[in-house]
Amino acid sequence: MLDQNWREEVVIIAVPTAASVSDANRYRPPALTGLADLLDRQVRDHPHARALVVTEARAHLSYHALAALVEDVTGRLGGTGLRRGDAIGLVCANTAEFVVALLGATRAGLVVAPIDPTLPASQMSARIGAVGARAILLGPPAAGDAPVAQADVPSWNLRVDISPAGTATVELETGGPVVPPVRGARHDLSADDALVLFTAGTTDQAKMVPLTHANVAASVRDICATYELGPDDATVAVMPFFHSHGLFAALLASLASGGCVLLPGQGRFSADTFWDDMRAAAATWFTAVPAVHETLLDRSAVEYPGPQVVPVKFVRSCGAPLNTATQRALERTLGAPLLSVYGMTESAHQVTSEPLPQQGPLKHGSVGRSTGVDLRVVDDHGHPCPPGTQGEVWVHGPTVTRGYLADPGGTAQSFPDGWFHTADLGFLDEDGYLFLTGRIASLINRGGEKISPEYVEDILAGCPGVAEAAVFAIPDAVHGHRVGAAVVVEREGEGVGPEQILQYCRQRLSAFEVPDRLEVVAALPHTAEGGLDRRAVDALYAH
Known part of the structure; x- marks a missing residue:
């Protein structure tokens, strides 16, 4: 079972429900080869x-x-x-x-x-x-x-x-x-x-x-x-x-x-x-x-x-x-x-x-x-x-x-x-909804504890004032790896510093998941498709 405190939120929002075809039950996708x-x-x-x-x-x-x-x-x-x-x-x-x-x-x-x-x-x-x-x-x-x-x-x-x-x-x-x-x-x-x-x-x-x-x-x-x-x-x-x-x-x-x-x-x-x-x-x-x-x-x-x-x-x-x-x-x-x-x-x-x-x-x-x-x-x-x-x-x-x-x-x-x-x-979940928790290759092994950087990034991004986060492994002679993080803060959140962000994490993450090192950066690198470029992140910060 997951040891992370995941929570699904079922949301019903008031939005127009008219689809392109008036009767959704009659919708037929296009026929093509x-x-x-x-x-x-x-x-x-x-x-x-x-x-x-x-x-x-x-x-x-x-x-x-x-x-x-x-x-x-x-x-x-x-x-x-x-x-x-x-x-x-x-x-x-x-x-x-x-x-x-x-x-x-x-x-x-x-x-x-x-x-x-x-x-x-x-x-x-x-x-x-x-x-x-x-x-x-x-x-x-x-x-x-x-x-x-x-x-x-x-x-x-x-x-x-x-x-x-x-x-x-x-x-x-x-x-x-x-x-x-x-x-x-x-x-x-x-x-x-x-x-x-x-x-x-x-x-x-x-x-x-x-x-x-x-x-x-x-x-x-x-x-x-x-x-x-x-x-x-x-x-x-x-x-x-x-x-x-x-x-x-x-x-x-x-x-x-x-x-x-x-x-x-x-x-x-x-x-x-x-x-x-x-x-x-x-x-x-x-x-x-x-x-x-x-x-x-x-x-x-x-x-x-x-x-x-x-x-x-x-x-x-x-x-x-x-x-x-x-x-x-x-x-x-x-x-x-x-x-x-x-x-x-x-x-x-x-x-x-x-x-x-x-x-x-x-x-x-x-x-x-x-x-x-x-x-x-x-x-x-x-x-x-x-x-x-x-x-x-x-x-x-x-x-x-x-x-x-x-x-x-x-x-x-x-x-x-x-x-x-x-x-x-x-x-x-019971209804067949998929929840992603990370990539096998990107798991951080900190003294035998397996940490999903994507999960920690999601917690960091929920901190008020944080716009984006990247989490990475820092080589460590004792633990194998330590957890590092780089975050971008919103303009209105420029007063948010590393200690406030880490305190937010300590209240929501297990102790071994909390970043050992966190720095605020101006921007994070992205791939051509718009996703986080983890290789570039490692080259910039994982040392």
Whole structure:
């Protein structure tokens, strides 16, 4: 059983419960087989509905216009010498070019590997080589970013132009049909595959995750069904599309359900324009990591226009633990539920989610129930744990990848029996809600006591005046490790010092869990996806 004093809080909040489809019991998720037919139903049934809102002018691109651009790119790629099942890189910010390139290439039978456009040349080349990409589709960088580093394979520039009259055209400079020899993981791919995504981390740590069209279709259907997304819904793209969070939850689920996605004019999230973007899109929801939610909450007193101007139905949080104090504060501010989600690249993003209010209660501190996968929490012997007992989280189902590309050892370790062994720790309650308690690899061993840094971080973040916290292991000759912490304080909490924070911890943590060393810092490092960068934290403070 858990020895930590965990507490679940069941919350019923007064929010509008009207979903995109008037009768929730009749909701049917979109029927699709993968990325190749993602737009087909909308082009048939709602060709003139908004699919995208793009550029700083916030031009509207209909499903009919988007499909025409996609078909154009599909045709042009057909003359390059690429064959079905070949890998192609996609290096682009969150712009119309990304969407057109992704859908055009997959419709041509290619396997697309989206790559962070801000990577340095060495990491860019390493990822392109590892996946065996035979060319790169190159879109414009985000505002303020340097031009994309040159890679070792042909880079084909793709540009979408939308005239003031609303007509859209695409230019694709392929430079002829010559392609380089096959390298990397190409022979592990087939025409059944749609994507290769890189897990978060540095180049030497990131793993390549192949996802089939069937994986994609199952994930998109599950996300749409969880939130009952439909043609009346719209969102603003906050998270980058080269990671599964932004790609599946914001972009693909919206397009599959006939909704609309606004792509910020800068090509990436900007807190300065976010609420104007939400209003321009008539957005009904959005999804982000906790760091973004914290930023929006901090600025809400001045910038948030109010629920009458932007009446969102729900907000979604994924990518890192969400502090319950932040969750409650945002729900009060927005007048809408903030739903915590558990997802990962290996499962084509979403695994669990808190439900919409009309579908079940919110339990603050949990990440909700399974949304289409089989979920287990097991002990060290692989036996299912009783409710309330901590163990490793295992996942199995139609969204889960078959393994890692070019990494048989990693595949054997993480997928030994068809189940993905996540290395996440957690427990299920009596209602099947999952509560995450940490990562196996990040446990701190202090004199034989196992300490979850995520749990201590959650306690620290609940201290008045603390905005964010990072907990790490400090090597110690006697105990093996001691517990260290770095915290960021809110502006109004600048008078809060280490001793006040530690006193708060002593009242809520076991003695061995209380940080031995705590320092207040200006900021903490984050990954490209918005989560806490633990390797960088260790390098900065764990000494």
